[in-house]
Amino acid sequence: MTVAMVQDSDTIEAQVRRIAERARDAAEALAAADTGAKNGALLAAAAAILNHAEAIKAANAEDMAFAEQKGLSAAMTDRLMLDDSRIEAMARGLEEVAELPDPVGQTIAEWERPNGLRIARVRVPLGVIGIIYESRPNVTADAGSLCLKAGNAAILRGGSESLHSSTVIADCLRTGLRAANLPPDAVQLIPTRDRAAVGAMLRMAGLIDIIVPRGGKSLIERVMNESRIPVIAHLEGNCHVYVHEKADPEMARKVVFNAKMRRTGVCGAAESLVVDRSVAKAQLPGIVDDLAAAGCEVRGDEEARSIDSRITPATDADWDTEYLDAIISVKVVDGLAQAVDHINRHGSHHTDAIVTGDTAAAERFLGRVDSAIVLQNASTQYADGGEFGMGAEIGISTGKLHARGPVGAEQLTSFKYVVHGDGQVRP
Secondary structure (H helix, E strand, O other): OOOOOOOOHHHHHHHHHHHHHHHHHHHHHHHOOOHHHHHHHHHHHHHHHHHOHHHHHHHHHHHHHHHHHHOOOHHHHHHHOOOHHHHHHHHHHHHHHHHOOOOOOOEEEEEEOOOOOEEEEEEEEOOEEEEEEOOOOHHHHHHHHHHHHOOOEEEEEOOHHHHHHHHHHHHHHHHHHHHOOOOHHHEEEOOOOOOHHHHHHHOOEOOEOEEEEEOOHHHHHHHHHHOOOOEOOEOOOOEEEEEOOOOOHHHHHHHHHHHHHOOOOOOOOEEEEEEEHHHHHHHHHHHHHHHHHOOOEEEEOHHHHHHOOOOEEOOHHHHHOOOOOOEEEEEEEOOHHHHHHHHHHHOOOOEEEEEOOOHHHHHHHHHHOOOOEEEEOOOHHHOOOOOOOOOOOOOEEOOOOOOOEEOOOHHHEEEEEEEEOOOOOOO
């Protein structure tokens, strides 16, 4: 399990094309594979990950050393690090994907026309999916397994810092495919750190059907600007928790703390706290107590600072920032309408939560906040395909076309219309 480096940009273009051509052939075979074969591949891949745990950790140690040389932030190195529990979680994720219903071939709807034509809308694979992601090597397992379950071939381009880890994980997925007599080229990893490979992938229209970027703002912007292929975008997670005037104080403290501090480097981490003016003096100090004790910096508007001196001044940029760190902004608002306006204006339409015991207020918030995921009385860190029962996810789509929210196996399918007739001709 070695990493083959490629340097010359022309060679990279040619290599990516060969990978895409092999993926196209594999996708045709995988689209016809039955559920048992796909599930068998997933279970064999899960076993391979557990059997190669030491090799994965050794490869990850190389990646962590490379990340240290690059000066990656604590949040990014946390995403990169693999230990026994995270490796076991990867394997368990593959097993959970195997247990999911097979979306391919599902009949979404069917009806009969007055002329006797019987029409059905049936799920089919998308084809070849290119996934471009940063840091997190577990995405290799998640993306590969979900594409496989949905009958798609996957071309994976992980972050430069996770290349060694991702290579071993991808090899485990290919081992699973071989064990099930399915084409191993259904999962391929681009074997280079050179960013030219990203550009090459984005030019492979006709070979790659969909691009899914998962990473920071600069990566997403590059993909959106350069891609000649349709994109399912995973944008940044500037997520909010709104403490409504009818929020239970203890619940608010618990939800805000978990949403911010459980893992600060994930896209579902809360970056902003919005508090109703009517309860700010009563509730804000306790929330700040918890955050400050955990080492979180709290930045707020003038009113928030007047309530608690530990809050430092926020700038206009803070309202739009995904920190991915132990930092949170605080905005005091005059009621639900102002809270919704602030969130819709400054959020990234990813995940936002309200804490309230008022059902009517919750329904207004859930209906008016324009985000892929909205929650009542629950942490934003539940923004995760596994937590939604999808087994895993490729990312959280913040767009409105094709897929929105967690992108699981079902979201990696399209559909076609199957029409049965009895000799009808159109007049």
